[in-house]
Ligand SMILES: Nc1ncnc2c1ncn2[C@@H]1O[C@H](COP(=O)(O)OP(=O)(O)O)[C@@H](O)[C@H]1O
């Protein structure tokens with residue numbers, strides 16, 4: 001198994017770059033893919049004593065990091081998958097038993113789960129969309145600023161520097177009836193955090209306020225990728241400011257935009273702090289993370305809670321997968337032909 | 341196709357730098373004009389002002405008689421080729437060339453026809469569906485040209501379009517740019533720091549230095565009648581030799597020995613009210629091996645015997661470098677050398693460059709006699725750089 005892989009690795013650097021230039025390694029790599037035995041042997045033979053000890057050293061050096069990764073991320077994932085297949089309620093520890101996918105059936109047929117899922121999706125889509133627009137505007141401002149550049153950038157980043165929970169509390173106090181300044185200003189005599197629609201709006205607002213600077217920062221890195229000459233050329237070609245933005249800037253910085261969207265979508269989907277502090281999930285405002293926390297930590301139902309965690313994990317993985325697939329097809333300059 | 345007039349155009353950047361000062365250029369319809377000068381002399385700034393990419397601080401820019409100072413680039417109907425080519429990386433070659441046409445909202449059939457036509461002229465037909473990142477430097481350069489010509493604009497502006505190519509390709513592309521311009525007959529302003537490009541390409545050349553126009557004229561005119569020391573040193577390769585000279589009775593005392601003042605020189609000096617100290621300039625090709633010169637020619641020139649430092653045989657002729665014991669260099673010469681990176685301006689510490697016939701028997705280390713043509717000698721004022729021998 002490992003011999004097969006090694007021979008592939010050996011052939012890889014030689015074959016795509018200079019096809020026929022080096023007759024030596026190429027046939028070895030070719031047979032390595034086709035005929036198993038020949039490839040394995042020639043792959044082994046090309047490894048000198050020095051290369052082999054180098055490889056051993058590489059594995060040894062990577063080992064601690066790999067072990068830590070397995071311990072802190074791999075094991076909890078495996079453990080929660082295992083828990084999700086059990087009936088396991090800490091209030092009735094004696095009833096623990098393996099139930100297969102029963103927990104999944106229960107969660108996926110529960111209206112609580114789907115309400116939370118809908119709320120989470122709504123908050124994710126709306127907040128990320130608003131953040132993208134505002135973040136882009138902020139990034140353009142920061143990019144173009146000439147006077148007081150440092151000050152502008154620093155002040156734009158302040159919200160992101162505040163701990164989410166602290167910021168969430170200040171939002172909660174601001175929207176508390178009678179005492180909160182925002183409540184008095186916009187909704188005197190009512191309690192906006194106790195109504196689903198207005199509470200979701202406030203949660204989204206808090207999210208947007210908090211993470212737009214992060215979005216702007218990522219987008220600004222993308223703006224730096226757009227050469228000035230390109231924009232000048234577009235002006236000469238007859239493009240106005242909006243056309244320059246849509247037809248040149250956005251496509252050229254698309255990889256940066258996608259990365260920013262990916263980060264923010266993954267983050268937003270796991271929203272917890274703001275909801276926990278602002279509404280605790282009351283009035284159907286709980287996200288999937290809040291729901292999982294309620295079941296797992298407050299209700300002590302490890303089986304159901306773990307099932308939800310696993311489902312959140314799968315959703316996040318799906319989002320990441322979709323985005324990465326998107327990159328693969330859309331990132332300009334990443335087409336391998338260009339490296340010839 | 342149009343004429344472009346720069347009328348006392350000045351550019352001061354927001355940071356206070358005066359990049360271009362009172363530039364007056366009248367560019368005729370269909371003319372190929374070159375802006376040339378050392379790096380930082382304001383060529384790109386001038387071009388960007390014509391393009392509309394930089395605001396004009398003062399003065400007037402007229403295209404076809406209309407003042408366009410305040411018009412946006414897209415309303416000037418001018419195309420530009422950048423040194424970096426500035427191709428859109430996310431678009432194919434076809435889409436790159438079609439970009440200005442799409443913005444102009446032409447119909448698809450017309451766009452296709454124009455793009456295919458431009459691709460044919462520039463020999464890009466088989467690359468139309470590739471991305472710029474997959475093209476060679478020369479091909480990218482042609483795509484940039486293509487994007488400019490599809491629009492059939494009033495004028496082309498080119499900012500060092502060949503500087504990113506290797507030497508051989510640059511010479512090749514130089515000819516094709518020249519041919520293309522003649523074929524299309526479109527007014528073209530071309531910026532370069534390379535005097536060879538300037539000499540070979542343009543109908544007229546504008547030599548700039550420190551934001552100020554030094555001289556405007558046909559390449560041959562600039563070569564034969566440079567207005568000042570800077571133009572004399574900048575145009576021509578190898579560059580003109582400069583030797584300090586002091587007026588003594590009836591002649592000039594120089595490191596080339598005592599030089600006889602011909603009637604032409606005497607009249608020029610009187611007319612220009614020349615100072616006692618001048619700078620004598622003479623081009624390498626106005627020298628010849630003294631043993632190959634007949635009596636009639638000898639009478640029109642003077643001879644100089646010097647120590648041969650280096651002989652470079654070029655096949656067709658020989659570059660012979662003589663060592664001069666020359667101490668005093670004028671401040672103007674020093675400044676000039678610093679200004680143009682010294683390779684452009686010669687008089688490099690005590691050396692005289694001559695171009696002699698290939699049959700000359702000269703050898704390194706010899707004390708060799710060389711003749712020079714007094715009719716071609718030019719005199720410059722060391723304090724102002726003005727050419728004293730220029731006919732009014
Ligand atoms: N954006 C700018 N801000 C301030 N000064 C500038 C700017 N662009 C160019 N300059 C200055 O103007 C002068 C002319 O520049 P430029 O036109 O680019 O020269 P060239 O193209 O001849 O090399 C230089 O001294 C340069 O430093």
Ligand SMILES: [Mg+2]
Pocket residue numbers: 383384385
């Ligand atoms: Mg320039």
